[in-house]
Amino acid sequence: MSRADLHTHTKASDGELTAKELLKKAKSKGLTTLAITDHDTIDGYLEGLKESERVGIELIPGVELTTLWNNREIHLLAYGFDPENSDLNYLLIRQKRARKLRMHKIVQVLNKQGVEVDYDEIMAYARGANIGRPHAAAVLIKKGYAANVADAFIRYLAKKDIMNIPTEFADVDSAIRIIKKAGGVVSIAHPGPMYSTDEIKELILLGIDGIECIHPSHNFNVQKVFTALAKSMNLLITGGSDYHGSPKSEYDPYLGVVTLGIQHVEALKRTCKNRRSLISN
Ligand code: AMP
Ligand code: FE
Ligand code: FE
Numbered sequence: 594m595s596r597a598d599l600h601t602h603t604k605a606s607d608g609e610l611t612a613k614e615l616l617k618k619a620k621s622k623g624l625t626t627l628a629i630t631d632h633d634t635i636d637g638y639l640e641g642l643k644e645s646e647r648v649g650i651e652l653i654p655g656v657e658l659t660t661l662w663n664n665r666e667i668h669l670l671a672y673g674f675d676p677e678n679s680d681l682n683y684l685l686i687r688q689k690r691a692r693k694l695r696m697h698k699i700v701q702v703l704n705k706q707g708v709e710v711d712y713d714e715i716m717a718y719a720r721g722a723n724i725g726r727p728h729a730a731a732v733l734i735k736k737g738y739a740a741n742v743a744d745a746f747i748r749y750l751a752k753k754d755i756m757n758i759p760t761e762f763a764d765v766d767s768a769i770r771i772i773k774k775a776g777g778v779v780s781i782a783h784p785g786p787m788y789s790t791d792e793i794k795e796l797i798l799l800g801i802d803g804i805e806c807i808h809p810s811h812n813f814n815v816q817k818v819f820t821a822l823a824k825s826m827n828l829l830i831t832g833g834s835d836y837h838g839s840p841k842s843e844y845d846p847y848l849g850v851v852t853l854g855i856q857h858v859e860a861l862k863r864t865c866k867n868r869r870s871l872i873s874n
């Protein structure tokens with residue numbers, strides 16, 4: 594049976610595995626189609642292209658974008674775009690810059706709280722990855738400020754002072770426009786309990802193509818509600834494991850377990866194909 598996972602991360606953002614390692618693992622878990630959806634970068638996707646052919650896994654272009662909407666951050670999943678599209682690549686450059694700027698501000702807040710970390714050591718830890726809070730969490734743990742990643746988020750990184758830092762991430766509507774013009778589709782990532790029904794409707798009106806109905810944070814009932822909504826609105830159904838890697842353990846709770854039926858991938862690809870034919874005509 595063909596199964597897909599349209600939500601995974603690699604070392605190009607805050608994942609633990611390289612794209613090659615992830616593809617090998619995905620193959621061993623029986624997956625046939627994968628999207629590498631790193632935070633605001635397609636470097637992992639590009640790195641995985643050759644390996645995907647070698648191991649025989651279909652790799653769909655993907656990215657998870659942090660965007661701004663009503664003064665909050667919302668994660669969008671984009672798929673099937675032209676990875677060489679210049680507006681898209683410029684968007685990713687700006688997103689990378691916004692991540693660095695935000696990390697500078699995060700360090701300032703932490704320093705004010707008496708936490709002795711500096712920007713360069715967090716960047717060094719990330720080894721060229723698109724910087725994010727998990728990299729800061731790792732440094733906080735290393736220096737004894739937190740017991741583990743969850744603790745680092747509870748104590749510092751998910752606290753108001755840091756959550757309220759103004760950022761320069763793209764607005765949700767401009768991100769949607771850029772992805773669509775690059776021939777791709779946009780899905781709301783892990784909507785879970787994060788948005789009200791009215792907010793979901795607003796996002797649909799903004800031009801979202803799909804909803805990530807299947808995600809480890811969604812229990813069966815949440816999955817059912819979003820699937821019904823997507824079907825009633827004629828939207829794509831997407832889903833995946835949001836796998837970030839488990840280097841210290843052979844146990845992968847969700848990779849190969851939280852999966853998406855291949856018919857949904859086919860629908861997604863049809864939408865992209867139609868969109869691209871509109872763009873080229
Ligand atoms: P950022 O991209 O900097 O906003 O960081 C978001 C990432 O941090 C998410 O994709 C998760 O990988 C991770 N994350 C967010 N919240 C938590 C949490 N409470 N515990 C552990 N990891 C988290
Ligand atoms: Fe992440
Ligand atoms: Fe996310």
Ligand code: ZN
Binds near residue numbers: 602835
């Ligand atoms: Zn994710």
